[in-house]
Amino acid sequence: MKRFENKRIAFLGPRGTFTEEALLSAVSVKEEHLVPFPTVYDVIRAVEEGDAEKGIVPIENSIEGSVNDTLDTLTFEISDLMIEREIIVPIKHRLIVRADVNIKDINSVISHPQATAQCRKYLAKNLPGIEIVAANSTADAVRRVAEGNGRSAAIGTALAAKLYGLKVLEADIEDFQDNKTRFVLLGKELTQKTGKDKTSIVVFIYKDRPGSLLQILQEFAYRYINLTKIQSRPTKKGLGDYCFWIDMEGHTEDEAVASAIKCLKCKFREVKVLGSYPMADK
Numbered sequence: 552m553k554r555f556e557n558k559r560i561a562f563l564g565p566r567g568t569f570t571e572e573a574l575l576s577a578v579s580v581k582e583e584h585l586v587p588f589p590t591v592y593d594v595i596r597a598v599e600e601g602d603a604e605k606g607i608v609p610i611e612n613s614i615e616g617s618v619n620d621t622l623d624t625l626t627f628e629i630s631d632l633m634i635e636r637e638i639i640v641p642i643k644h645r646l647i648v649r650a651d652v653n654i655k656d657i658n659s660v661i662s663h664p665q666a667t668a669q670c671r672k673y674l675a676k677n678l679p680g681i682e683i684v685a686a687n688s689t690a691d692a693v694r695r696v697a698e699g700n701g702r703s704a705a706i707g708t709a710l711a712a713k714l715y716g717l718k719v720l721e722a723d724i725e726d727f728q729d730n731k732t733r734f735v736l737l738g739k740e741l742t743q744k745t746g747k748d749k750t751s752i753v754v755f756i757y758k759d760r761p762g763s764l765l766q767i768l769q770e771f772a773y774r775y776i777n778l779t780k781i782q783s784r785p786t787k788k789g790l791g792d793y794c795f796w797i798d799m800e801g802h803t804e805d806e807a808v809a810s811a812i813k814c815l816k817c818k819f820r821e822v823k824v825l826g827s828y829p830m831a832d833k
Contacts, residue, residue, distance in 0.1 A: 561586045561594045561603035567690035567711025569642060573734045574607045577638045589687050591620040592628070598737050599629045611733040612642070614669045614726065617782055621735075622796055625825055626753050626784065633826035634751055636736040643730075644670055646721040647693050647705045647712045654720060659684055661692040662706035670706055673724040678704075693717060733831070742828045748802040749779065749830050752812065755786065755794045755821040767795060770814050774807040776800065802827040 560580055563570040564587020571585070588594045591608045598606040610621045625632070644666060648657065659682040660667065660674065666689050667674065674681065686692035689707035696705040697715035704720065705711075712719050742748075756763045771778055780798035801808040803824060816822045 558604040559584050559586050559602075561588050561597040561606035563591060563594055563608060563688050564588055565688070565690045565694055567693060567708055567714045568688045569640070569708055569732060570607055570609060570688070570734060571690070572708055572710055573609075573638050573640045573732070574736075576640055577636075578736070589691070591618070592624050595621075595624045595629055595632065595737065598739075599632055604738065605635070606737045607638070607734055608737065609665075609732050610637075610735045611780070612665060612669065613729065613731045615665050617796075618665065619784070622782070622784055625737075626794065626796065626823070627787065631739060632737050633739060633741060634735045634828050635738045635740060635742050635826060636828050637749065637831045638734045638736065639731055639831040640734070641730065642669070642725065642732050643709075643723055644689075644706050644725045645709055645712060645719045646673075646724050647696065647707050647717050648703075648720045649696065650718055652702055652704070652720075654678070656702045657681060657704045658701070659703045660706060661686050661695055661703055663687065663689050663692065666692075666706045669725050669727075669730060672726040677721075690714075735828075742826065744802040744804045744827070745829045747830050748800070748805075748827050749798055750801055750803055750808055750827040751796070751798050751825040752815075753794055753796050753821075753823040753825065754815055754819050755823075757820045758792075764795070766818060767797070767815065770811045771799060774811050776807055776811060800830075 586603050594606045594608050597603045608621045609618045611617050661684040664685050667683050690711045692705035693707040693711035693715050696703050777800040782796045783793045786792045786794050
């Protein structure tokens with residue numbers, strides 16, 4: 552477990568989120584140095600602007616796929632942050648209520664949209680027709696239930712239930728038991744090569760034309776570089792204007808990776824390198 556002495560670490564808050572659980576599972580940090588922020592955007596901007604030395608945000612879930620808020624903020628909103636580490640943790644959802652509430656009393660469920668989406672089957676079977684209310688995070692949902700006096704339930708963590716004095720009505724309500732989320736630790740340091748690394752880049756093309764994606768993929772195939780993720784994202788400039796987020800095995804100090812990125816920079820409008828970092832154990 553890596554230690555961060557006297558460094559403020561921003562995370563998606565409030566206290567009790569899966570993001571905080573992921574951070575504490577991998578990093579040793581003093582409680583007074585944990586700085587919660589209400590949104591992914593706020594976490595990333597806090598690190599960019601120096602309000603925190605590091606920040607951790609979710610980036611991908613095994614059920615729901617990419618966390619687009621994270622992808623888009625890193626792609627379009629920041630300039631000098633780097634992914635320094637990835638952390639993969641199992642996600643176990645709890646149905647959390649006030650002490651006097653049972654399942655038949657529940658009239659709404661509050662949580663982050665990713666969490667409710669990961670529990671669709673459970674909600675349809677056990678709480679059909681119940682109003683689903685969006686929250687900034689699972690812990691924010693738990694806090695709202697704790698502060699309210701109604702019959703709402705939250706989907707969140709066991710940690711959040713404990714922190715806010717609520718009870719876990721049902722555990723492990725996610726639709727798929729092998730539910731995992733990938734988080735990334737952000738900072739401004741270039742991570743040293745370990746021999747088991749991953750690199751993330753974003754490729755911006757000049758315009759939508761046949762063969763653009765093939766041109767990108769050929770650079771990696773030619774050098775036998777394994778891609779672990781590729782996703783197109785709209786550039787916000789118009790319909791059909793896309794960029795490509797790519798994760799690959801290897802470090803920018805590896806000859807093959809460095810060569811591929813160099814060739815991509817010659818052929819496309821922009822290549823943004825978002826860091827090389829140690830791979831997490833799956």
